[in-house]
Amino acid sequence: MNFFNNQLPSVAAGAVPGDGYLLDVRENDEWRAGHAPDAVHIPLSELNNRAQEVPKDRDIYVICRSGARSAQAVAAFNGAGWTASNVEGGMHAWEGAGRPMVSESGTDPFVA
Numbered sequence: 611m612n613f614f615n616n617q618l619p620s621v622a623a624g625a626v627p628g629d630g631y632l633l634d635v636r637e638n639d640e641w642r643a644g645h646a647p648d649a650v651h652i653p654l655s656e657l658n659n660r661a662q663e664v665p666k667d668r669d670i671y672v673i674c675r676s677g678a679r680s681a682q683a684v685a686a687f688n689g690a691g692w693t694a695s696n697v698e699g700g701m702h703a704w705e706g707a708g709r710p711m712v713s714e715s716g717t718d719p720f721v722a
Contacts (some may be wrong), residue, residue: 618684619695621671624707626697631668633694635683636675636701644711644719646673646704654679657686666692673697673704675721 626632632646635654645651652660654674664670670692672680677700687694697704701721705711711719 618681619688619693620677620684620698621695622698622707623673623700623703623709626671626709630671631665632697633664633670633672633683634674634701635672635679640675640701640722642714643722644701644705644713647710647712649673654683657683661687661690664692668693670694671697674700676700676702 632649634641634645634649634651635657636645636651637653637655641651641653650664652663664687670687672683672687672694674680677696677698680700681696684694684696699706705721713719
């Protein structure tokens with residue numbers, strides 16, 4: 611990680627491996643509207659207290675709506691010994707790449 615020019619490891623939404631550990635840090639209403647089927651949901655506001663739930667022995671791909679909150683999480687994870695990458699463009703890019711999405715409401719998934 612290069613703090614001098616604010617670069618964090620990142621990956622395009624279409625390049626996240628199908629078996630990758632995808633961590634969604636959006637709020638509950640955003641999650642319910644639409645998320646990746648196999649994503650793990652821990653809102654950014656709860657991450658400090660729940661970080662131990664995230665495996666340290668896997669690469670972590672962190673996603674939010676646009677990439678800003680996930681960038682905060684990636685910086686924190688990498689600073690604490692995890693290997694994490696920010697999903698560029700967040701769920702907007704995920705949806706744009708045609709990646710699968712589901713909702714918790716039974717309606718068609720969308721990015722809230």
